[in-house]
Each structure stands twice: as C-alpha cells, then as structure tokens.
Amino acid sequence: MKKIFLTSLLAVFAVSGAQAANYFMGGSAGLSMDDTHKNQIMVSPELGWNYNSNWDFGLGVDFAYTYDDGVSVNGVSYDGDKFNYGVHGFTRYKLAEFGGIKLLMKGSIGADFATYSSDNATIDGETSVSLTASVIPMITYDLSESFTLYANLNFMGVYAGYTFENDNLNLKDGWNFGAFADASNVANTSDFQIGFLYNF
Numbered sequence: 358m359k360k361i362f363l364t365s366l367l368a369v370f371a372v373s374g375a376q377a378a379n380y381f382m383g384g385s386a387g388l389s390m391d392d393t394h395k396n397q398i399m400v401s402p403e404l405g406w407n408y409n410s411n412w413d414f415g416l417g418v419d420f421a422y423t424y425d426d427g428v429s430v431n432g433v434s435y436d437g438d439k440f441n442y443g444v445h446g447f448t449r450y451k452l453a454e455f456g457g458i459k460l461l462m463k464g465s466i467g468a469d470f471a472t473y474s475s476d477n478a479t480i481d482g483e484t485s486v487s488l489t490a491s492v493i494p495m496i497t498y499d500l501s502e503s504f505t506l507y508a509n510l511n512f513m514g515v516y517a518g519y520t521f522e523n524d525n526l527n528l529k530d531g532w533n534f535g536a537f538a539d540a541s542n543v544a545n546t547s548d549f550q551i552g553f554l555y556n557f
Contacts, residue, residue, distance in 0.1 A: 417444070
C-alpha cells in the first residue's frame with residue numbers, strides 16, 4: 358500500500374489587537390492514495406485560545422473528499438465519491454513538558470456528516486449524521502515562539518458517538534462507545550495527523 362501524506366500550514370494571519378501568544382491558528386492537510394483505488398484529500402483548519410499554560414480551547418472543522426472504486430458501506434456496495442465534513446469544539450490539557458516538547462490530552466465534541474455521490478441510486482445524495490466525542494493524546498513541539506508543530510495520535514484514545522438512522526445507508530439510531538490502542542496504524546494518514554499552528 359502506498360500512502361502520501363502532506364502537511365501544510367493553513368490560513369495563517371494575525372488578528373488586529375490580539376495579545377501575543379494568546380491565540381493560535383493553523384491546521385493540517387493531507388493526501389492519501391493506495392493500491393485499492395481509494396484516494397482521499399483532507400483539510401482540517403482550527404482556531405484556538407490559550408487560556409493559561411496548561412489549558413487551551415478551540416474550534417476546528419474537517420473536510421475530506423474520498424473517491425473509492427468499489428466499497429461496501431454497511432452492506433451497500435457502490436463506486437463513487439464521499440464528502441466528509443464536520444465541526445468540533447476541543448480543549449487541550451498539558452500533561453507533561455520536556456524542553457520544547459509537550460504531551461497533551463485533547464478532548465473533542467462535535468458533529469460529523471458524510472454525503473455520498475454514487476452510481477448506486479439507493480445511496481446517491483444520502484447523508485449520514487453522527488454526534489461524536491473523543492479523548493486522544495497529542496504531542497506538540499515549539500519550533501519558535503510563533504510556530505508549533507503538532508501530531509494528533511488518533512490511533513489511541515476513547516470515544517463515544519451517536520449515529521442517526523438512515524435506511525438507505527443501512528444505519529440505525531444508536532450509541533457507540535469504545536477505547537482503542539492500535540500501534541500498527543501509526544503510519545495511517547487518518548490515524549496520525551500532523552499539522553502546524555501559528556501563535557499570536
């Protein structure tokens with residue numbers, strides 16, 4: 358399987374009158390391709406506020422486009438496109454610091470959507486809706502006073518989610534809870550998310 362992962366600084370600019378190092382803006386972007394003809398483009402900008410030396414609060418949005426040549430969605434087979442988008446609020450707590458490297462715990466709550474464009478008329482135009490909450494570890498490294506490199510360790514953590522019913526997608530109303538730790542997925546672009554932040 359071949360994967361290409363690109364990281365980028367997103368929408369970095371100063372806000373007039375903001376106090377130094379009180380706010381941050383940035384995010385991540387990625388491109389994933391593999392031998393199963395599944396291609397995905399992801400963009401995840403975020404904006405936040407440094408409450409104090411231990412706590413941060415912020416808001417993020419996620420966008421992803423996936424083309425999959427032959428996939429099964431809850432028992433429904435299709436070729437086509439999937440558009441994922443969502444919004445979530447988050448808080449981060451610093452657990453430890455080693456020089457410029459910090460270990461944090463990130464808690465998020467939000468809503469996620471997925472809209473399908475397919476040659477399968479049953480699911481074409483259908484949208485799945487879910488509410489999600491998760492807690493994952495993350496690592497940050499201060500490149501300078503203004504720039505921070507981060508990695509969300511999405512391959513471990515705890516989560517809860519509620520999915521709304523959609524008969525055409527074979528989805529039922531229901532809750533999902535779980536804890537996960539899968540080191541084999543460290544190289545997965547969706548499970549190991551790297552980005553940059555600008556502090557101002």
